[in-house]
Amino acid sequence: MDIIPAIDILDGRCVRLYQGDYDKSEVFGDDPLEIAQRWYNQGAKRLHVVDLDGAKEGEPKNLKVIEAIARSIPMHVQVGGGLRDRQSIMSIFAAGVSRVIVGTIAVEQPQLVADICAEFPGQVFAGIDARNGKVATRGWMENSEVIATNLAQRMTAFGVAGIIYTDIHRDGTMQGPNLEALRSLAEVVSVPVIASGGISSVTDLLSLLALESLGVNAAILGKALYTGDVDLHEAIKAVGNGRLQDVPPDIGSAIA
Template structure:
């Protein structure tokens, strides 16, 4: 199972939010590029980058920083935040990012998702961020009536490369992932699922590893690695940095 460090960018800095609340942010680094290089040096094979300003504004706002991250390290970077039209998605893919994560547009414009999946095969992932099972949109500032499992089923039919599932109530809380919600989601789709939100210990990662057989192939770690609750090299050794992306595109990262 892949252990994927998260880099959330707000006002050009690396931060962590509590339950997606922009008013409850904690700065963990002034230079996201330096943070990315740190996680790479500790064994990361993949990075998860979120443009929080972009998620709020509806357009990428930290593209230069994200491009600098992607160009500075020889590993794959997946990025989300404010990607709601073809132009924005193209701008991010052209920046060196390997895969883009689309959230709000999956709820509001499913035709766009179908079109970009056809145009950019294996490069489009869906971010499903849920409150009480319902999908949140627009930087988690709004909650739709769409159920997470229903959206996941609908999106797998258009050729997405995978799903990143976040339980908002667990995000930034260090209270552990929502194992049952992840199991339910993974059992209903046939694409890899990456878990996000609440992961606070090696034990949490081992619990997620038990879901690998149903399709949970990665875990995004955020606050826990910034506070030192989890040491990234130890986490990678504990669960084995798998190759869930190989299932998607048949390639490997040396």
Template sequence: MEVIPAIDLLQGRCVRLYQGDYSQSEVFNENPVEVARQWEQEGATRLHLVDLDGAKEGKSVNLDAIASVTQAISIPVEVGGGLRDKATIERLFEVGVRYAIVGTIAVENPALVQQLCHDFPDQIIVGIDARNGKVATRGWLETSEINATDLAQQMAGFGASTIIYTDIHRDGTLIGPNMEALREMAQAVEIPVIASGGVSSLTDLLSLLALEPLGVIGAIVGRALYTGDVSLSEAVRAVGQGRWQDVPPDPPRFA
């Protein structure tokens, strides 16, 4: 199972939100490239980038920052936030992004997602963000009446490579992942699922290993890395071993 560090971009800076609330943002670093390099050095095998401005405005906003990150590191980068048309996604791929994460258009324009999956096989990830099992869209500002598992099944049928499932009530809270919802999602589809939201400790990450046989192949970690509740290098090694283990000290962390 991959431990995937998250960088959320707001006005070009690395921030974290609480439960997706833009008014409750905390800046962790002014330089996302510095953060990305640190996570790569600590053993990340993939980086999760979210354009928060883009998610809110419905168009890519932080493209320059994203391009700077992809050029600075060698691991694959997945990007979401405001990806509502093919041209924007093509531009991301041109600057070195490996995977595009679509969310809102999965609800509002599913035919476009089907076409994207055809045009970019194995590169389209569908991000399903839910409140109480219902799909939220437009930067989590709106909540639909669509069940998360129903949407996941539709997107899997279209050829999506992976589902990223986020429990909004858990995101940025450090209260642990929603294991029941993740289990339900993994059992609903035959494509891989990545867990997102609420990871607060190595214990949470190791508990997610129980869902790996169901297809939960990764966990996105955000706030817990920036607060120091989780050490990425230790988490990568512990999850790789599937058990607690003694690890050497971490390299110096960014300021």
């Protein structure tokens, strides 16, 4: 199972939100690039970056720091937050990111998702963030009536390479992942599923291994890493895969 550390960027700093609430943010570092280097040094092969300002405003707002991370640290970077039109998605790819994560447009502009998937096969993931099984959009600030499992099936048919599923009620709470919801979603799609939200211990990661046969092949770690409840190096030793060797060829190049 891949263990993917998360960096959520708000006002240029690394923060964690509680259940997606912007008014309940906790700052864990002023330099996201330094933190990305820390996770790389501890064995991470991929980094999950969320532009929280972008998610709130509807367009990327932390592009410079995202590019700095993607160009200077030799690991794969996946980015979400505010990617609601083709131009925004292209700007993220141009920054050296290997995967984009689309959320709101999966609900509002599904044809755009299909078009981007066709143009960038294997590089587009659907971020499905749910409250009580229903999808939230626009930086988790709006609730829809779309059922998470239904959206996952639709996005799979449109060509996404995988699903990142976040239970918003668990996110930042350290209460453990929603195994039942993850199982229900993984059972109806044929693409990999990445678990996110609530993971607080290596025990939680081991519980996710029971779902690996269904396609839950990665887990995103956030607050537990920053509080020290989970040691990344030890977590990778316990359940993780080795570091990827196929890093993008332009990694390490100077940033203009």
